[in-house]
Amino acid sequence: MSRQGFIASTTVGFARALSRALMSEEIAREHGLLQALDPRVRLLGLFALILAVTLAHRLTVVLALFLVALLIAVLSKVSIETLAKRVLLVALVFTGIIALPAVFVTPGDPIATLPGGVQVSRQGLAAAVLLIARVVTAVTFATLSMLCTEWTHVLKALNSFRLPRELTAMLAMTHRYVFLLVEIAGQMLESRQSRTVGRLSGAEQRRMAARTAGVLLSKSVALSNDVYLAMQSRGFQGEFYILRDFRMKPLDYAGLFAFLCASIVAIWMGR
């Protein structure tokens, strides 16, 4: 294990998460196709397309939906490189590793024999390709919705879908405090790293990780007390009020219609 492996790897993880969040906010402010649509239409439409991908049993339909996803990405000013980095990392590499053995272990009609007598079955190959295509396409749609929608708009849209207000309030507050706690934890780890001389053993690193998490836990509970007192001092009595300022425009209705039509056609053809 590398020297101070826990500190270095965890700090890198924090920095990566923060940079991804910042990039999402930047893309969400671009003037593209998805960004121009009402956030409710955006989320509902992309969810309908994810559902269509999940329901599709034909590879051709899944690939057609993948092309639709790429087209939406280009029109929404999301660079294919950014999209590929996110999607390939999550979906293609992970799913590829998982799906690869299916080519050999799924029983069925043999189409090739590898050295050592291992047979590739047609069913196994079809299952692996379908799984990879479906996961990549679904994750592309999900990533597009994340990249093109500001978090505050996601929350307002979720409220419009009649989710309990407590849940959306929790999502909003959690998102806010994730970044604060990441910053606090990052500072704790950096300060610890600056005071550490020599090589830490695995057991020492585990103890340090547990103590860092412990301090963070105590701070989190104290922070929740402060937040609650601040809410009370502003008149909070257990009710959440959400300002709704979304207005559907003709373009939004057209977008919703297009999303739903595409989803219904894909579900129909993919049976």
Place this chain on the structure above:
Amino acid sequence: MHIPDGYLSPSTCVTLYGGAVAGWYAALKRVKRALLNRAVPLISVFAAFAFVVMMFNLPLPGSTTGHAVGVTIAAIVLGPSGAILALSIALAIQALFFGDGGITTLGANCFNMAIVGSLVGYGTYRLIAAGAKIESNRRIAAAAIAGYLAINASALVAGIELGIQPLLFHDSAGVPLYAPYPLHIALPAMMIGHLTFAGMAEAVISAGLVAYLQAADPGLLLYTSGVVTNRAESPALAPVAGTSARRLRLEVALLMLLTPLGILAAGKAWSEWSPVEFAVAGSQAQVAAAATMPAAATPAGMQRLASLWTAPFPAYAPAFVKSAAFGYLLSAMFGVGILLSLSLLAQQYMERRRAARFSR
């Protein structure tokens, strides 16, 4: 263990969303009852904490690393209901904002990690740590075993969900439509990684955190310790203002049980005489002792007004009850019931008014 979109069939996703929604509903109800208005900030900040802990790249024995989920420490500090909500919120943020785990599979991920993980972690911890003092080493061991079992139980359920896909969903040629491996492959594949690295990571962080809290912040371990019976006695998590509803109910019940003490009181409280008592010589002597002007007879106005209203339980003793002590108890229950009903009606009325004001 974060299952992405596309691995589970829509019907599996819907079923597991159903299970997750039932868990969220019950947990939200219990948490709101226990924490009052404080539930939202506490669960939110704890969800953020769980999210950050999931990003810790923990060094494990054997020069490997692993990520914990944080579900066990959440269950130990907040109890199972709080842990279900906090972990579900953290998983939802991961899925909706960071793309870790799918959107159609969010119900499944919450069911596996938040619900199954919380319940197994909490149950195991309470079982092994039963009767142990807060500072006992048994609590550290209990947290480690609970963490290990919670993650493996979650992985087992996820493995079953993935393993049944090819059995249930395949086309006419036998090509699996979703996760391609049957149970005899999916289960070992899922469990090997969790029985070793992931389970160990959760055990390390859970035991380490309990050991830290024992020394630095033992108040956070009180709620699920079995040492105290309600959250109000756990100072770190007690509602900041006011008394918890459970404690209030206990106090009201105790006061109701004490109501027959009224039988022991001798004589009559001054100025509470009935017209009949006023006519009795003993009562008149009391009046005389306390007043400068002794009363000669029952005043006519008093006699007239006394018949205006006849109480259903006169003198805290309904006519059909022979035992005075039972009459007192019955009267107390009746009175408390009326007060609670009135306060509920008033609360509903105020909430409707407030909602009407804000909707304008």
